[in-house]
Amino acid sequence: MAGSRSTLDTLASAVSTASLVSTHLARAIAVNPLDGMSHPGPAVDEDAIRRTRRADTQNDIADCLSEALMDLDLTATCCSYAVGGIARDLAQTARSPRQPGGDGGTYVTPHHRPNGRTS
Numbered sequence: 439m440a441g442s443r444s445t446l447d448t449l450a451s452a453v454s455t456a457s458l459v460s461t462h463l464a465r466a467i468a469v470n471p472l473d474g475m476s477h478p479g480p481a482v483d484e485d486a487i488r489r490t491r492r493a494d495t496q497n498d499i500a501d502c503l504s505e506a507l508m509d510l511d512l513t514a515t516c517c518s519y520a521v522g523g524i525a526r527d528l529a530q531t532a533r534s535p536r537q538p539g540g541d542g543g544t545y546v547t548p549h550h551r552p553n554g555r556t557s
Contacts, residue, residue, distance in 0.1 A: 445523035452516035
């Protein structure tokens with residue numbers, strides 16, 4: 439398979455940053471004030487409580503979403519680099535196909551195996 443270590447590392451970075459996106463989104467949901475939930479007990483001014491909860495968490499939610507957006511951008515950049523690396527590696531492989539024993543590696547087609555047997 440054509441490819442390079444740097445392309446594999448770039449793909450690993452894309453997966454890592456994509457997982458951070460889900461972490462940031464989960465955090466944004468976790469800090470949500472849950473306005474629809476009222477608690478049993480004495481009557482209170484629900485609207486005032488909702489306004490206070492929203493004010494307290496609005497910046498936290500915005501920060502979480504902002505971090506998720508930055509990580510999504512980084513994930514897209516990593517994917518773009520990986521695609522470029524794969525295309526470059528495939529083009530290089532197409533220009534100079536490996537020959538059996540030429541570079542110390544073994545050239546294997548789907549129909550011929552190094553042990554002489556065919557599939």
